[in-house]
Amino acid sequence: EKAELQKLVDEPSESMDGITVELAANIGTPDDLEGVKSNGAEGIGLYRTEFLYMGRNELPTEDEQYEAYKKVLKDMEGKPVVVRTLDVGGDKELPYLDLPKEMNPFLGHRAVRMTLDNPELFRTQLRALLRASQHGNLKIMFPMIATIDEFNRAKALLIEEKDKLVDEGEKIKEDIEVGIMVEIPSAAVIADQFAKVVDFFSIGTNDLIQYTMAADRMNESVSYLYQPHHPALLRLIKMVIDAAHKEGKWAGMCGEMAGDEQAVPLLLGLGLDEFSMSASSVLKARKQISQLKKTDMERLAAAAIECKDSEEVLALVEEYTDRI
Numbered sequence: 295e296k297a298e299l300q301k302l303v304d305e306p307s308e309s310m311d312g313i314t315v316e317l318a319a320n321i322g323t324p325d326d327l328e329g330v331k332s333n334g335a336e337g338i339g340l341y342r343t344e345f346l347y348m349g350r351n352e353l354p355t356e357d358e359q360y361e362a363y364k365k366v367l368k369d370m371e372g373k374p375v376v377v378r379t380l381d382v383g384g385d386k387e388l389p390y391l392d393l394p395k396e397m398n399p400f401l402g403h404r405a406v407r408m409t410l411d412n413p414e415l416f417r418t419q420l421r422a423l424l425r426a427s428q429h430g431n432l433k434i435m436f437p438m439i440a441t442i443d444e445f446n447r448a449k450a451l452l453i454e455e456k457d458k459l460v461d462e463g464e465k466i467k468e469d470i471e472v473g474i475m476v477e478i479p480s481a482a483v484i485a486d487q488f489a490k491v492v493d494f495f496s497i498g499t500n501d502l503i504q505y506t507m508a509a510d511r512m513n514e515s516v517s518y519l520y521q522p523h524h525p526a527l528l529r530l531i532k533m534v535i536d537a538a539h540k541e542g543k544w545a546g547m548c549g550e551m552a553g554d555e556q557a558v559p560l561l562l563g564l565g566l567d568e569f570s571m572s573a574s575s576v577l578k579a580r581k582q583i584s585q586l587k588k589t590d591m592e593r594l595a596a597a598a599i600e601c602k603d604s605e606e607v608l609a610l611v612e613e614y615t616d617r618i
């Protein structure tokens with residue numbers, strides 16, 4: 295079985311009826327690149343930059359960050375690399391920043407909310423990314439965006455730093471795509487408006503599920519509500535993908551759900567363009583997609599969003615995929 299999967303390393307990710315999608319990997323450090331290669335991922339759909347900031351006593355410098363981003367971009371040889379700007383707060387703390395304790399950290403001052411309020415920290419990361427951009431196919435993504443104003447403010451900082459670097463004579467890639475993670479329901483609900491200003495979406499289901507169901511992703515006693523296949527979530531995902539396509543943009547997913555065997559048929563049917571998952575899941579997903587017809591999965595997805603609960607959805611998934 296393993297040898298059989300290994301044959302798919304250099305193959306495209308294509309459905310039985312010839313529709314191609316991108317299967318990408320999530321990484322946390324440049325050390326993860328080996329697994330990305332050996333598992334045939336076509337890009338990096340989520341580079342979580344938190345690790346650069348963790349396990350140390352002070353902020354990483356611009357140059358330290360530049361070196362890390364450059365290594366990943368060079369190693370990927372022109373394949374897409376989506377780098378997420380710092381997402382701390384919530385469950386991820388940085389002791390040296392002395393951030394105040396919060397009553398509800400997951401609803402608190404995390405991710406882009408924190409970096410917008412610490413512009414020097416944010417600008418340093420953006421400069422490192424911009425400088426690294428000339429070494430590959432960089433795309434920049436902001437986490438935990440709730441409003442269009444947050445996106446505009448983050449993008450404005452990026453453009454200011456870009457203009458400064460250009461004035462300083464630095465070479466910057468021209469057409470860097472700038473997108474958002476959709477992990478807060480508000481962003482999914484107004485995805486049609488976001489789609490006019492962003493270059494892409496990446497759906498972060500790990501958080502989107504917890505915020506949609508109001509169920510802490512770390513709390514065992516409410517884990518029964520953590521339901522990736524629930525029609526409420528599928529409808530939000532559909533809104534995001536449809537909104538992206540209407541504006542000629544692409545929509546990906548970088549939450550755990552993207553590599554979930556029971557979710558892949560639904561996501562293919564909903565029209566997801568890019569699936570980003572742990573590298574070790576890529577070949578299995580490639581094989582699964584090669585055995586599915588997109589047109590059938592579109593009918594599955596249409597039926598699934600009319601279901602009342604996850605059990606109904608999962609029964610449908612089984613019915614549609616058992617026919618193979």
Ligand code: PEP
Nearest residue numbers: 477498499500501548549
């Ligand atoms: C997500 O929320 O789905 C996601 C990919 O981000 P993280 O798991 O790092 O919060």
Ligand code: MG
Nearest residue numbers: 477498500501
């Ligand atoms: Mg998240």
